Amino acid sequence: MNVETAPSRHCPDVFDAQLPVLAYEHVDEPAEAHRLIAEARSRGPIAIGSHGPEVLSYELVRRVLRDPRFCVPKGMFLQAQGITSGPLWDRVAANLISLDGAEHHRLRRLVAPAFTPRGTARLRSTVIDVMTDLVDLCTGCGHCEVVTDIARKYPIPIICAMLGAPPEDWQAFSDWTDDIFRVFAWNVSDQQDRILAAWQELDDYVDAMVDRRRHSLTDDLLSDLIRVEEGGERLSLDELRMLVAGLLMAGTDTTRNQLAAAVHALCDHPDQWQLLARRPDLAMRAAEEVFRHFPVAFGMIRTAVEDVELAGLRIPAGTLVVANLASANRDPSVFDEPDRLDITREGGSAMVTFGGGMHFCLGSHLARLEIAEGLAVMAARMPNMRLAGPVRWKPLTALSGPVSLPVVFDVAA
Incomplete structure (x- = not known):
């Protein structure tokens, strides 16, 4: 059917269709969650999850992410927790990820040139240097805790280098990010003061940076954003603050968790490690495969702004819908042997981990670079890596990833 057509009068309501129930919030091991998701997907392209309908097929996930009748809920997770006003709501609702329509298009059009593959490529040596320095601290002893020793420390220096922030300020950025990122949890009401205090400190820092850059532009992302102009229009100071905070939120914990998830997956497949x-030229393909195989965001949430028909079912206006990325990435109708991790996989359909439509991840090129080059350095310097203990994951219904990841590897003679 044409995605833009309205539901027919005889189209059953999604909540009355006796769909399979999908629950994996109690699971702390991704393989089990993928098993439950695959079982639900085998029964149909939509299931009822903990927060509403979850679309499971590759086709429907792509459709929901691209259909303008499904919008990112204003304020993201806040509205579902009863927070619809106040200073935290104002900040989150004004963030690029929460915006739709003309304002989103305007901002994205202005900032997109700063996130091109060419702009990202200039960070390649920085990415390699940061990972090399982290690995150097571990290689002499033959063991490490990947999450705390490497993954948590990895993205902040890279983002700070993008922005032009000096190394002595990296720890402050890390602390602000940890606190601000609590806005994506399901217990935000208990964290508001801490989130707002960190966000204000970041805003004050960005204000000072912008003031310095306006007098002396340099070769960094913040300078690029200050230079941005189209039709006489520039980014305001509020918009610059919002974009820096958005970069930290979108590019820190995602990279930390995805790197650790990738290492976990490759430890389970030592032949691939x-x-x-042996073949560092496969690094970018390896990154694509681990993004597909073990995404750390299992789903993206959308709200239907009007009644929409999907797979012969009516999604009522106002319904929160989860586009299940983990399910789409392992849809057997699209991917051959979808549960197999294969870093030589090529061709076929693209994974959907970075979303789709107007909210497709602006930082996807940087994320690919960070995971590809990070894994290449680790594989070269930490041979025969294997798990040294059990691995437990954070809840899989939020931004997930290993809580801890102890590994051992061979020490070079």
Whole structure:
């Protein structure tokens, strides 16, 4: 059917269709969650999850992410927790990820040139240097805790280098990010003061940076954003603050968790780790595969702004819908042997981990670079890596990833 057509009068309501129930919030191991998701997907392209309907097929996930009748809920997770006004609501609702329509298009059009593959490529040596320095601290002893020793420390220096922030301020950025990112949890009401205090400190820092850059532009992302102009229009100071905070929120914990998830997956497939060590030219393909195989955001939430028909069912206006990325990435109608991790996989359909439509991840090129080059350095310097203990994941219904990841590896003679 044409995605833009209205539901027919005889189209059953999604909540009355006796769809399978999908629950995996109690699971702390991704393989089990993928098993439950696959079981639900085998029964149909839509299931009822903990927060509403979850679309499971590759086709429907792509459709929901691209259909303007499904919008990112204003304020993201806040509205579902009863927060619809106040200073925290104002900040989150004004963030690029929460905006739709003309304002979103205007901002994205202005900032997109700063996130091109060419702009990201200039960070390649920085990415390699940061990971090399982190690995150097571990290689002599033959063991490490990947989450605390490497993954948590990895993205902040890279983002700070993008912005032009000096190394002595990296820890402050890390602390602000940890606190601001609590806005994506399901217990925000208990964290508001802490989130707002960190956000204000970041705003004050950005104000000072912008003031310095306006007098002396340099070769960094903040200078690029200050330079941005189209039709005489520039980004305001409020918009610059919002974009820096958005970059930290979108590009820190996602990278930390995805790197640790990738290492976990490759430890479970030692032949693939050894292949990457021998063939660093496969690094970008390996990154694509781990994004597909073990995405740390299992789903993206959308709200239907009008009645919409999907797979012969009516999604009522106002319904919160989860586009299940983890399910789409393992849809057997699209991917051959979808549960197999294969860093030589090529061709076929693209994974959907970075979303789609107007909210497709602006930082996707940087994320790919960070994971590809990070894994290449680790595979070359930490041979025969294997797990040294059990791995437990954060809840899979939020931004997930390993809580801890102890590993051992061979020490070079």
